Amino acid sequence: MSDAIKHECGIALLRLKKPLQFYLDKYGTAFYGLNKMNLLMEKQINRGQDGAGLANIKLDMNPGERYISRYRSIDSKPIQDIFSHINSRFAEIGKENPALLKDVDYLKKNAGFTGELFLGHLRYGTFGRNSIESCHPFLRQNNWITRNLVVAGNFNLTNVDELFDVLTSIGQHPKEKSDTVTVLEKIGHFLDEENDELYYELKAKGYVNPEITHKIIDTLNIERILKRASADWDGGYAMAGLFGHGDAFVLRDPNGIRPAYWYEDDEICIVASERPVIQTTFKLKREQIKELTPGHALIIRKNGSVSETLINEPKEPKKCSFERIYFSRGNDASIYEERKNLGRYVVPQVLDAVNHDLDNSVFSFIPNTAETSFYGMIKGLEDYLNQQKLQQVLELGTAITKEQLEKILFQRARIEKIAIKDAKVRTFISQDESRDDLVASSYDITYGSVIRGKDNLVVIDDSIVRGTTLKQSIFRILDRLDPKRIVVVSSAPQIRYPDCYGIDMAKMGDFIAFEAAIELLKESGRGQVIEDVYRKCKEQIQYPKEQIKNYVKEIYAPFTDEQISAKIAQMLTPEDINAEVSIVYQSVENLHKACPDNLGDWYFTGNYPTPGGNKVVNKAFINWKEGINERAY
Incomplete structure (x- = not known):
């Protein structure tokens, strides 16, 4: 993708269901779980490179023995930093006595991260913050083992203010107003209540305190804790948690916005944000891995039992389509086919853009993530050419x-590798005011691949958000080849609305489609529409989120997709290039056809799956109109 937009997080949870000695005997190492966590996190590096964290819980430790370990990093290579830090302790032990590295009892008593329960997290910095305090997992500590809580997630909640007020109304004093802290304390509050209820119930039955702790471990009602904690959450989430005594859970939002996959056998239970990550790490088949049902929690008890339990009634499925277009790893079997279809289904518009002149058109892609959709586009062109060939032969x-x-038979689409990204550049800048500085990374071109002044040059990209890199770099680079026309194809539809469920697309001014619609309104004498939308949004600002409507849709309503695309092309064309410029976008209809199981499309259509989405988009418009450069949630 030429524009850098960031996914917030990836999660990985691993529970070893056998004693550590089992893994040492079978796999030759006491660090089987740690090594697998390293792979699970490395294979999800696409989901976050600004920071990472790892937590571990040891089961059945004696009082006074450390049973929770956590390490977080914002190093330039945070995963490597975490595991280097952890392994340095084992290196010290090995120097003293190599035999101790195979003594699981010694390791559990004397070295961190040698427990049976792991939770890993990767993140991109958002809200202008990338401090160690912003890295998951978060830890809520207590001397009662059953009240300790570790939380990490891939999520964003739209109603943090409301949830914060709930916490203060029950007497809490949260250290900051963020969805992560709010979620941690909300779950923690009901965890405390559950502990209190069980304590007094068992105390009344005559149990003494040490017995009570063991009884609580056996009977803690995780389902009830999660139902009470998440009842008023509005957003997208795949939330993972560990309890100090060894229970664990992963909870998914009712619309299934954020992804989560899991697998279990008699040795392990794993949860990750992406299916192929589990496949690769544990050498599994696709059909062996399950998708966590929306609105459900995977609950892993200390005794090793695993169950998928209903927490919040599932709603209309709105799985994030951007997971399929861009964020998730492309080696998932379904995603690979879907991305090819995204390229295939946009072919009719591409043909129109080059006036069906395939003899004088060269096709390529913007490296590297658009490569799969490029293959699909070429397949679509081949299908078109085969029909043309057949007709010519028949005639x-x-x-x-x-x-x-x-x-006739030798007609084919002309394919070249035009753009080259020949240097590794850190293109995920957290600070908003620095985003424009990531102009163009390090693209170069293959000279001699285009006939000067004669050929159309068609390049496909995953999506176009701001268009900054196109305007400030890519168009100029492609223009060096002297094509007659440059056609940029987006395999995604026009991004028109902010995301508020875990993707860093938060402000109206970030979207070139929005800026184009605003310009069209002004040029066509419809500027009053802007004022009317602003007034309607302001009138709703104190409404409960359930009553708010998305009036920002009225900004786009007067224009066709093609009119907005043409305006985008005009706005992004640098003054100093010679080629004509066209921009072609995927249709929403074909997006749904390509990705039939991921129908979350609010960033394209404004149809938010939760009430908080409408609140966010209206606030984002107000911020834009008032010149406030901040997120709306």
Whole structure:
């Protein structure tokens, strides 16, 4: 993707269901779980490179023995930093006595991260922050083992203010107003209540305190804790948690916005944000891995039992389509096919953009993530050409000559690797005011691949958000080849609205489609629409989120997709290039056709799956109109 937009997080949870000695005997190492966590996190590096964290819980430790370990990093290579830090302790032990590295009892008593329960997290910095305090997992500590809580997640909640007020109304004093802290304290509050209820119930039955702790471990009602904690959450989430005594959970939002996959056998239970990550790490088949049902929690008890339990009634499925377009790893079997289809289904618009002149058109992609959709586009072009060839042969009939037949059969789409990203550049800048500085990374071109002044040059990209890199770099670079026309194809539809469920697309001014619609309104004498939308948004600002409507849709309503695309092309064309410029976008209809199981499309259509989405988009418009450069949630 030429524009850098960031996914907030990836999670990985691993529970070893056998004693550590089992893994040492079978796999030759006491660090089987730690090594697998390293792979699970490395294979999800696409989901976050600004920071990472790892937590571990040891089961059945004696009082006074450390049973929770956590390490977080914002190093330039945070995963490597975490595991280097952890492994340095084992290196010290090995120097003193190599035999101790195979003594699981010694390791559990004397070294961190040698427990049976792991939770890892990767993140991109958002809200202008990238401090160690912003890194998951978060830890809520207590001397009662059953009240300790570790939380990490891939999520964003739209109603943090409301949830914060709930916490203060029950007497809490949260250290900051963020969705992560709010979630941690909300779950922690009901965890405390559950502990209190069980304590007094068991105390009344005559149990003494040490017995009570063991009884609480056996009977803690995680389902009830999660139902009470998440009842008023508005947003997208895959939330993972560990309890100090060894229970664990992963909870998914009712619309299934954020992804979560899991697998279990008699040795392990794993949860990750992406299916192929589990496949690769544990050498599994696709059909062995399950998707966590929306509105459900995977609950892993200390005794090793695993169950998928209903927490919040599932709603209309709105799985994030951007997971399929861009964020998730492309080696998932379904995603690979979907991305090819995204390229295939945009072919009719591409043909129109080059006036069906395939003889004088060169096709390529913006590296590297658009490569799969490029393959699909070429397949679509081949299908079109085969139909054309068939028609030409039929028209010539039996009078066709060998030379005519060869000319027809040898027609094919001209494919070249035009753009080259020949240097690794850190293109995920957290500070908003620095985003424009990531102009163009390090693209270069393949000279001689285009016939000067004659060829159309068609390049496909995953999506176009701001268009900054296109305008400030890529168009100029492609223009060096002297094509007659440059056509940039977006395999995603026009991004028109902010995301508030875990993708860093938060402000109206970030979207070139929005800026184009605003310009069209002004040029067509419809500037009053802008004022009317602003007034309607302001009138709703004190409404409960359930009553708010998305009036920002009225900004786009007067224009066709093609009109907005043409305006985008005009706005992004640098003054100093010679080629004509066209921009072609995927249609929402074909997006749904390509990704039939991921129908979350609010950033394209404004149809938010939760009430908080409408609140966020209206606030984002107000911020834009009033010149306030901040997120709306």
